[in-house]
Amino acid sequence: MTGTLHVVGVGPGDPELMTLKAARVIATSPVVAFFRKRGRPGHARSIAAAHVGAETEELAFEYPFTTELDVRDPRYLAEMGGFYEATARTLATRLDAGRDVALLCEGDPFFYGSAMYLFDRLGADYRSEIVPGVTGMSGCWTRAGLPMTHGDDVLAVLPATMDEDDLVTRLAACDAAVIMKLGRNLPKVRAAVERAGLTGRAVYVERGTMADEIVRPLAEVAKDRVPYFALVLIPGRRGPR
């Protein structure tokens, strides 16, 4: 009997925003695996800390890089592919030994989650179960006090890596928008939001639901470089009032 791969979303950051199921699966899995940036404790691991037992085997997988290379750089695809291959092989040894694995993932696993690349590689050969989580963007719009989408609003989730003209076009076509992965793209995003006439509604959120979160109008964010996981939120406006 091989083990089951549980891919577990741990939510946006506040440990209390994990689901009951995530807490149970983490507490009962003999192996807990997670990604982390080199030299860091691992954000998903920190969120799950209260539920990881003392006897649990922990597997930390360190990203070869995070934001140093552009995702469209061929070296990014090649290196990350190799990293996910090696990670999948390590997880497979535990599954082959009949041990269940809980692979932690910030937010919701199937929404821009790294864990998908492991699911893609292992899901066909091993029993797997995904535990959805509260997304980072839900955590951010909640903390910003911004009801995002009403009634028949269209929501666009846009990566900040897009070209400025493309961002403007897409912002103009939707009611509500989330612009993700800001990092060094903030000046371009600021310009696109302004050209789309949306600066008055745009809110910047960094580390939403965490102790050191920052929420402020985009117009008041002066710096040009911000964390990769910071967001800009543009709430929709429709619905009965």
Add this chain to the structure above:
Amino acid sequence: MTGTLHVVGVGPGDPELMTLKAARVIATSPVVAFFRKRGRPGHARSIAAAHVGAETEELAFEYPFTTELDVRDPRYLAEMGGFYEATARTLATRLDAGRDVALLCEGDPFFYGSAMYLFDRLGADYRSEIVPGVTGMSGCWTRAGLPMTHGDDVLAVLPATMDEDDLVTRLAACDAAVIMKLGRNLPKVRAAVERAGLTGRAVYVERGTMADEIVRPLAEVAKDRVPYFALVLIPGRRGPR
């Protein structure tokens, strides 16, 4: 001292997909309020059942209608507005008496949630706290086994009420899409997905994470009328492989 309004997302349907925080807030609130369709127990109330104490005061608010009127019908806006006004007044009496209220909401409150209309009316006058939840769409793509968005994918969340041509245009412009609120709009959505060349990737999900969920390729769904909360999911394709 007036009470606090907690707007609590209870997730997509499986009671174990509530957050730890939602469970705690529901269990400790002297008043639990929820919406329901006339003559039904209330879906959010059912999800939260294990956490509602025997001494808790329960307030059920019955929608004057659900899908009988189009949201663009002026009578819809007027009647729903009156309903939310009356509901807000009832909640205010409890808050004025110093009692905390947990207002339950399926999915995530600020993502197409009816509870936003109460927050809009009461949030300025009373302390309020929102508890985000796992969205219905996350529950659906999880159960469908569909990693939705990778890397720099653009995701569009589209209401099925849109015109067919508009749907086709927007489907062509994104990598991944969720088409919500299918109901009687399924034939139009099926045609739009086909015209956008996406039928091969489109998956239909009804009542995702619940005991009676249905997941199947859109191409195999023959009927023309389905539940209002059923979804079509079109996963993105990018990212390192």
